Amino acid sequence: MYQPNNKFKELIAKLNAENKNKFIIEGSNTDLDFLNKNNTTYDHEITDQTENYQAQLNLNYTPFLVDDINFESFPPLKSNYGSVVFSVPFETILYKNVNGISTQEPLFVTLETGGRREAILFGENIWKWRSQSFLNSKSFNEFDGFIGKLVQYLASNKKRNRLNIDYQSFYNGNGNIIVKAELFDKNYVFDARETLQITVTDNLSKTSKTYPLILKNNNYQVDLSHLSPSEYSFKVSSGKENLSKSGHFKILEYNVEQQFLNANVGKLEQLASNSEGDSYFIDNTTSLVDDLLGDNRYKTIQKSHKNSLPLIDWKYLLAVIALSLSAEWFLRKYKGLI
Incomplete structure (x- = not known):
């Protein structure tokens, strides 16, 4: 108008x-x-x-x-x-x-x-x-x-999210834990002028720490790989505008044994062959016991240990005894008993 x-x-x-x-x-x-x-x-x-x-x-x-x-x-x-x-x-x-x-x-x-x-x-x-x-x-x-x-x-006055967060619900303890965020102005154009920070709370210990998000390419990022395995909740907020978004994730403990559900039979047999050994399955334990008992390389070995200790082990005690005997001799000599 x-x-x-x-x-x-x-x-x-x-x-x-x-x-x-x-x-x-x-x-x-x-x-x-x-x-x-x-x-x-x-x-x-x-x-x-x-x-x-x-x-x-x-x-x-x-x-x-x-x-x-x-x-x-x-x-x-x-x-x-x-x-x-x-x-x-x-x-x-x-x-x-x-x-x-x-x-x-x-x-x-x-x-x-x-x-x-x-x-x-x-x-x-x-x-x-x-x-x-x-x-x-x-x-x-x-x-x-x-x-x-x-x-x-x-x-347009349609409402859309101006703050978007990219993260996973679960992370392995040995992997990188990167949380990314995108912030747009009211025209929904990426805004690189803002300052974003994330507050992470350990749901078990109830401790909280705040970290800044770093502008990288066309998003903001923070590396949380240093966090120990636990359950966490977080909140990403902007510095100039009243925008925030929350979420939660879990860091799993890393156990290399739990990463494989089945044994690699081929590699284990190859290892046994290279070391001049044998391979056994769980349903053939009797054969394993018999082979161990019949192998001459595995014999019972008895060892004995002998410790010799002097009668008088403390030099200070020896000195006291020597002084006592000398004092007794002088006393007897003085009284004419010798």
């Missing part, structure tokens, strides 16, 4: 009744009083004055990826002077800029409310931007791509 006025009353009523998405462009000919009465998302102060505003890109805009196509070089747009008060959460794509000074007032915004999406451009003559974009880059592709992303954002 370009500069809506009272002639748009029936159209706006129809759009509101069907909860349709909207793209509103305001300008000097917009009936702000009519617009304020016929929408519930924002209220524009009426001053009957206009101002020319240039654009300044908001680098923290998150609903979809906006490339910087040198908005600051674009000609100013004519906009109604006055503040805008929103009654619902909104995201600013472009701020108003006057003579190189940012006003932090919205020039181009998007919002979502009641399952409906809206975009509002508070300025007319956007065709000048497309012309300037062509002069800057010798192509309309950059500006048309920006408008294309906006149209794609407004084209």
Whole structure:
């Protein structure tokens, strides 16, 4: 809707009744009083004055990826002077800029409310931007791509998962344990700007640890191969947006004996032949016993151990006894008993 006025009353009523998405462009000919009465998302102060505003890109805009196509070089747009008060959460794509000074007032915004999406451009003559974009880059592709992303954002409000996780329910203890995640913006284009982290909880010990996911190619990954065998639950969450997804998996203990249900008879017989031995099956244990008893290589061996210990094993005790005998001799000598 370009500069809506009272002639748009029936159209706006129809759009509101069907909860349709909207793209509103305001300008000097917009009936702000009519617009304020016929929408519930924002209220524009009426001053009957206009101002020319240039654009300044908001680098923290998150609903979809906006490339910087040198908005600051674009000609100013004519906009109604006055503040805008929103009654619902909104995201600013472009701020108003006057003579190189940012006003932090919205020039181009998007919002979502009641399952409906809206975009509002508070300025007319956007065709000048497309012309300037062509002069800057010798192509309309950059500006048309920006408008294309906006149209794609407004084209549908169907709910789809923006955060997807790829993992397995069971992992072997000797294998790699990789959890992958994909995050998309509201246009469902892969978003590499986010910061994802995973919180893993051991369901047995009740201990939790948090790990960052690393951006690799077209997904985010984390290696959990260091975890010990147990049952785990986890939650992957985003840093900027309120998106999260949970799951659980189990790491099995690795036992090489349990990996083979049947013996490899051929290799075992080959091993017996190479070592000049014999092979036996479980139902032929009698033959095994007879061969062991009749083999002269296996004889009973008796060993004896003899330990010799001196009568006086402690040198300190020997010294005490020697001193005692010497003292007795001197005492007897002193008393004339010897």
